[in-house]
Amino acid sequence: MNEDDAGPRLGGLMQLGLLAGPLLTMVDSSIVNVAAPDIARELGAGLPTTQWVVSGYLLALAAGLTTTSYLARRFGTMRVYGAALAAFVLASALCSAAPGIGVLIAARALQGLAGAPLVPLAMSVLLGRQGAARRIPVTAGLLFFLAPAIGPSLGGLLIAAGGWRWIFLVNLPVGLLALLGVRRLPDGVAPHADGRARPDPLGLALLSAGLVAALYGASRATVDGWGQPVALVALCGGGALLVAYTGWALRTSQPALDLALLRHGRSALALGLSVAASVVAFAAVFLMPVFTQSVQHHTAFATGLALLPQGLITGVGTAAGQRLAERYGVRPLVFAGFALLAVAGAGLLLVGQDTPLWVTATILSGRAAAIGFGLTPLLSVMLAPLSDTQMADGSTLFNIAQRLGGSIGVGVLGSLLAARAAAVGPIAGFHEIGAILTGLALAAAALALLLPARVAPAPVAA
Incomplete structure (x- = not known):
């Protein structure tokens, strides 16, 4: 890949403009979880009502995803991204000033709607032929995968320092600085508006x-x-x-969302494998804290420290995956990624009540490395047949599939763990989930052999 194909090089402030939007929206998906008791107490609301501060955001985020592709086609990728980022900052300010629970829930829904386009549009710019680079920068990989992990920890620190309203106020300086970076982005970094696009x-x-x-x-x-x-x-x-x-x-x-990607068999396979990878990798992330705190009796802080290295390792693996795929090809790299996931899943069978937390962190780090260098080539295969004007549709479909598949898959496994823990005990039940995850990873590794050896260059947009 030569420099012309990579697109214009971006300065630090311009990269912040592209990366801050996804970072803020992903952190805000999890940061409020730790603030629910404080919000309920200060605003005089019950916890079931307060939970809508979390649920309302996530559901609005899902609803907003469905409009992303059309808005990007009709008004231009960067114009929609900038408007969404500005609206997200404004909604964050409304959340911080909410006088009651009803206003807070409404402001969170607005925040979710505004934040929905930020991840897929940033991805389409980073991966598009006109965009910043065909390779995802190391900083992007770090931020994309570290953001969900640091949300609860960052929330706890902000609440301890100044109260729950600070978890929204912190978005303002970062978001405003990112808006300055967006304004400096070169004109050709993403496709322009198409006046012929129809709703x-x-x-x-x-x-x-x-x-x-x-x-x-x-x-x-x-x-x-x-x-x-x-x-x-x-x-x-x-x-x-x-x-x-x-x-x-x-x-x-x-x-509203072009599903042309699904007409390409290998792209559809890559999309399915990416969802499977997310379920296998992140099921342990959601279920492990329950095990370490309820069975091993570790504190939430210690558990958080054990989970934190995953974001760093996944981010570095994402950048390494692109270079390894260019050298060794897509098929062997994805196969190796799922094989490593299977080995790490088998490692969960060895975790017991007295297993040191560093051993658990090592197992999870192995899973993080596998998802890091295995998911990036899958993205390349999935988006390869698409032109730049279709990138927003492809990345939006990827985000929807990840969100839907991950929610259902992790939900099923979580419910199964609860049922089996009641029947055979928490440790045996957790080992059964580990066996299921290992089997799923092995099945995905077999399907990965159907992927192309290498990814052909994406077509140039008309």
């Missing part, structure tokens, strides 16, 4: 309603159990709406 009201309604219903059903099922009528109705109804949207999108000329 797809029916497709947008099917996609947004289906995605929100499916995610809501998965979240309710994780908390209340998969036999609850509300969870099942929401999940099945959401699934039916998503299937209906797929049929509609493949027939209409300008769908």
Whole structure:
């Protein structure tokens, strides 16, 4: 790849403009979790109502994803990204000044809607032929994967220092500085507006309603159990709406989200494998803290320290994965990634009540390395057939699939762990989950052999 293909080089402030948006929206997905008791106490609300500060954000984020592709086509990628970042900063200010729980929930929903385009549009710029680079910068890999891990820890520090409102106020200086960087980005860094783009009201309604219903059903099922009528109705109804949207999108000329990627067999396979990788890798991240605190009786702080290296290792692995794929090819690298995930999953079978926390951290770090250098080549395979004008659709579809597949997969495994822990004990139940994750990784490794040896260059946008 020569420098012309890579696109213009970006200065530090311009890179911050592209990376701060995804960082803020991902941190805010988890940072509020630790603040729920303080918010409930200060605003005089019950915890079930306060939980909507978290759930409302995530559901609005999912709904906002469905409009991302059309807005990027119609108004231009960077114009939409800049407007979304400004709205996210404004919504953060509203959250920090909320006088009551109702205003806070509404402001969080606005924050989720505004934050939805930030990750897929930043990805489309970083990966597009016109964009900043075909290779994801090391800093991008670090921030993208470290952000979810540092959210709870950062939230705890900010609450201890100044109260829960600071978890929203901290977004303001970072967001304003990022907006300055966005204004300095060169004109050709992303595709411009297409005045011929037309909205797809029916497709947008099917996609947004289906995605929100499916995610809501998965979240309710994780908390209340998969036999609850509300969870099942929401999940099945959401699934039916998503299937209906797929049929509609493949027939209409300008769908809300272009599913042309799914017409390419290898791209569809890469998308499925990336979802499997997320479930295998991040199920342990969600389930391990429960095990370390409830069974091994470690503190939340110690558990957080054990989980923290994963973000750093995954970020470095993401950058290394691109270089290794260029040298050795996609197929062997993805196969090796899933094989390493399987070995790390087998390592969970050795974790017991007295296992030192550093051993657990080592196992999780191995999983982080595997997901780091295995996921990047999958992204390359998935997006290879797309032109720059289709990058926003491809990266949005990737984010939707990750969010939906991860929520359902982790929810199923979490519920299964709770049921098996009650039946055979927490340690044996955790080992059974480890065996399931190992089997899933081995199956994905076998499917990875169907991937192309190398990725052909993406087509130039017309």
